[in-house]
Amino acid sequence: MLTNKGKYGLKAMVHLAGMEPGALAQVQDIADQNNIPKKFLDQILSELRNAGLVFSKKGKGGGYALAQPAHKISVGQIVRVLDGPLAPIQCASVTAYRPCDDCGDEKGCAVRLMMVKARNAIADVLDNHSLADMRAQSNPDETHFSYHI
Structure with missing residues (x-):
């Protein structure tokens, strides 16, 4: 199951994917517009920054932006950074x-075999859809920006 951390991280990343090129988002604005507790969002953005998915600029006029084009960031990458492996049980995991x-x-374990199928199905969806796809799905009439720096 996707945790709140994963859900909030995805919401924040979709928010960043919708920003104009060169724009930086303030943590408070992301939190307010997406109903995310700011303190929790600070932690989430720090993890995403450490993973190279976002970058931050400190000081006046600072904020967060995507570190890569939205079409190059898979949903699976974001979920794994924040929530860990996709497999429901460890013996079905590829990475853990x-x-x-x-x-x-x-x-011959029936439980493991079924959980491997579940893991593969989840990975197929999340790894084959990008952050840009998520943004487009929620805002079909909007102009999409894919890179921010």
Whole structure:
């Protein structure tokens, strides 16, 4: 399940994807316009910055913007940065695989096999849709900007 952290991060990233080139967004404005607690958003944006998905400028006139074009940032990247692996259980994960302590036959485990299918389906959707796709879906009549610096 997507956590609030992941949901708020996606909302913030969609917000940034809709900004005009060269514009920077203030954390308070992003928080207010997307109903996100500011303190939580500060933490989320810090993680996204550390992952290279956003950049920040400090001081007067500072703020946040995308560090890459929106069409180059997959939804899966954002979710993984904020919420970790997509798999419902660790033995089905590609990036954080760990065998279950209670499993004697991983290759024949019906639970693992089903969770691998679920993980693959989630990854297929999230990794094949970009932040620009999300923005376009929620604002079909708007001019889209894909890069901010």
